[in-house]
Amino acid sequence: MKKRVQKSALFLITLSLWAAAAFAQTPGSFRIVPERANPGQEIEIVYDAAGTILNNRKNVRAVVYAYRNYKWYASDLNLSATGKVWKAPYKVPADCGIIAVKFKADTLVDNNKEAGYFTMFLDKDRAGAMAKGAYAGWGLARSPKYGMDIPGYIKFEGISDSATYHWLNQEISFNQSAKSVLVYPYALATKATYKNDAGPRLQRVLNYLRRADASETDLLNARRILLRIMQDKAAADSVDQVMLQRFPKGSLARLHAFKAMPVGSDVNLLLKANRQFLIDFPEQGGNEEFARENRIDYPTIYQNIIVLGAYADKNYAELDKYIGKMPFSMLPTLYYKIVEIPFSRKEVTEKALLPVSEKIIKRIEMLRDNRPDEYAYFSPEEWVKFVNGSIAKRILPIHAHLLNTAGRYQQALAYANQSKLLLGYTSATLNAELASILTHLGNKPALRTLLEKSVFENQSSAEMLSMLKDMYIKRTGSEKGYDQYLNGLRNSAGGEKMAEEIKKEMFSKPMVDFAMEDLNGATVKLGDLKGKTVVFDFWATWCVPCKASFPGMKLAVDKYAGDPNVVFYFVDTEERSANYKAEVARYIKDNHYNFNVLFDNKAKDAKATGEVFERVCKAFNLSGIPQKIIVDSNGNARFITVGFKGSATELADEISAMVDMTKTGK
Incomplete structure (x- = not known):
């Protein structure tokens, strides 16, 4: 017994030291002023680059991750320098319990050597207590296997399950409203910490989740704990019966209807089934986490209706109806299915495809300018970069081509240049499209630069080589010396590298x-x-x-x-x-x-x-x-x-x- 008490005391001392490290940043690379702050307060973020990988770097910037209502939201922060010390004011969101910060310059990132830079905030209304979310954010940010950390922030094996359990227990103890949000990771940590002795603790959790006035979310969490952690299917089935009775059009009924949907190649049958499912079980009001876990994917249903409708009805009426519901993650696939495939196969005229392409591009641009909540872990700058990178290679060149063939050359040039900002001259498809657009616009200087750089990157078409030769003859009066000029444009190192790889x-x-x-x-x-x-x-x-x-x-x-x-x-x-x-x-x-x-x-x-x-x-x-x-x-x-x-x-x-x-x- 004495040994157990000693271990518990040592454990609590260790946890206290962890908390102190997160709350009171000691003098070093990162600190905040004032050291002890509250949500809603204006603070100053201070970063001393001396001794870090950003030492002597210019234009150091930061991304701040604020843990708000148990979700991470990223924002960009511009810093100003005094010597090697970088500073910036930051208004702590009123619903924020803890922040994490990373500093960057060019392609280098300082995240405290994969440990992260964290600061917890005090609750302004409760003396001695941390703000709502502080304990949970501090624990979950360093517990990647629980799936509630900051994507891409730190590479970390994770703190112990017992430590995760402690911080979640602290959060729920001080903030009862967190129970429904954190109950599943809390149950996972309880089982991992207490192992075979976890039963009584988990049973208390289940008693709360299965109370008479439990919400559907609570019952779904009970079901999840019974099936995945306790592996008690009989008890889970009893929860299912309660849910079907109390929520006849709820998440469980939705799952049964989704699994009953037909599969196969009958386009009309599939189209009818997808449409009817949306009538019976609209997306609004469903439990997002349960739907995601059971692959009830509404964006895929919307895409099915749009694509099947385009093939079955030979029109794009469904696109107008559902495009506003499509998340960014689905738009590249949708574009591929209803624009790129018929475009490449010449199954639909380019004139008919242009308005379809424009509607999807417009949706992409709207989401790029208004970062969706599911991508909150990207800072605004990171989000714009991610979106632009996702559409640069395949989508934008096709859209530019459709605009080009419609005679809308300036718009075509704008989209082609947007793609070129990321790809440079490394895409023959994009280079060929730009050459056509610049020819239509009569921009000979830009066309010559494009043609020459395309030869250097070895990303040209036969037509582009013909253009380059014609320009050379018009410039010099003959084709004498053209071969020497062309060879001089080539990247000899690239050719040697190709030969080595081929060999x-x-x-x-x-x-x-x-x-x-x-x-x-x-x-x-x-x-x-x-x-x-x-x-x-x-x-x-x-x-x-x-x-x-x-x-x-x-x-x-x-x-x-x-x-x-x-x-x-x-x-x-x-x-x-x-x-x-x-x-x-x-x-x-x-x-x-x-x-x-x-x-x-x-x-x-x-x-x-x-x-x-x-x-x-x-x-x-x-x-x-x-x-x-x-x-x-x-x-x-x-x-x-x-x-x-x-x-x-x-x-x-x-x-x-x-x-x-x-x-x-x-």
């Missing part, structure tokens, strides 16, 4: 034997190609990236047009339509491609072509198109590349490097 991928394995027909009906066999370096490009008429890679492949074909020992074959595969050969011939002719085309064979009882391609995939343990295979003069495959990165010039250089290495054998 690592070199191997040697016999190519799959075949006999396939070309566009003229002549049969081509692998044996006929012995003595030549051969590039096979497996593609299909329905494959968007396959066809997108063809301008780059044409650059490579043209480069080796005068070399009789290098040949290219474009193998059309995985086709299902009856007239695919005519479709392929028309596509090659309409786009002026000087390609040798081979048609893959149809295997016995197969619905689509692909007999050779399937054997290739099996032999080399690969799948997917576009797929390029470079074969040496002895019939051995030496390189394989799958997919298309988006740059015609980069692809041409990649294929050229592989061909040259294959020819020389090194």
Whole structure:
């Protein structure tokens, strides 16, 4: 007994020291003035950068995380310097119990070496007590496994469960209103601390949650504790019966209805079910935590209705109805499904897609300018940066293209430049769009800069190279010296790095034997190609990236047009339509491609072509198109590349490097 008392005393002393460290910041890197403050009070945040990773850095800034009503809210703070000491006034929110601070300059962040900078506040109405949320924030911020810490603030294994239990117990003892909010993490900490002896304590918690006038939230917490912590399904079932009786349209009934929704490919049936679910169980009034835990995802339901409605009804009426309910997390996926896919497949006209794209962009911009509560742990600046980064690569270039084709060039330029701020000149798709926009606007200086920097990054299209050459001829009066000028623009270090990386991928394995027909009906066999370096490009008429890679492949074909020992074959595969050969011939002719085309064979009882391609995939343990295979003069495959990165010039250089290495054998 004496030993237990000693351990308890030692434990309480340790906790007291932790509390003192959080409350009274001793002189060092971080402190507040006055040292003891209340919520609602104006304080001064002081940071001494000497001895930290931000020592001698300029433009030191801060992000302050305020724990308000048991949730973390981040804000940006501008600091001013006196020597190496940075200061800023800060108004403590009236409902804040504790703050955490991080300091940053450029890409460096000082968060007290993953320990965090914290300050707790005194309750202004209760002498000797901490403000509401202080105990819980101090405990949970350093208990990541409980899922109520500050995302991305500190990397920390966590304090002990007994320490977490202590701080939660303190919070609930001093602030009874916290019981419903913190009851589940409190129960987890109780079980982890007392283990097999936790039963009586947990039972007292359950008695409170199951009282006669318990709210639905209390009963849901009781159910959660019984199922997940105590693993008492029978008792949980009894709670379910009470909830279904008292709340016939409540969270449990909602879950049963959600699980009963049909699945499958019947668009009309799915659309009807999703619509009816919203009528029976609207999102408002539901328990968000229970819905999230049981994957009752209303944004997905809204997205289903929008997407299914677009396919079933061939209009976007549902988008107007639900776009205002869509959270940011769902908007990139929604854009992909109803704009990017039909855009890339040319299933919907660009004129029809533009208003759809604008509505989603408008929603994104509104949320970017008004940070949603679920992203409160981002400071406003961090939030804007996160949103812009999420849409820069795929969404903004498409939107800029739709505006460009509609003749709205200034707006197209604004969105393309917004993307360029983050991507620079590293995206061939964006570069090509900007080149088109600048051409329409007649901005030749900006166009020249774009074209030259795109060559340096090796992210150009064939059309852009043609533009660059035309500009050179108009500027100099002839094409003399153009090749030297073009080579001077290239990033030689980048080319050497590409060659080194490609060389690592070199191997040697016999190519799959075949006999396939070309566009003229002549049969081509692998044996006929012995003595030549051969590039096979497996593609299909329905494959968007396959066809997108063809301008780059044409650059490579043209480069080796005068070399009789290098040949290219474009193998059309995985086709299902009856007239695919005519479709392929028309596509090659309409786009002026000087390609040798081979048609893959149809295997016995197969619905689509692909007999050779399937054997290739099996032999080399690969799948997917576009797929390029470079074969040496002895019939051995030496390189394989799958997919298309988006740059015609980069692809041409990649294929050229592989061909040259294959020819020389090194």
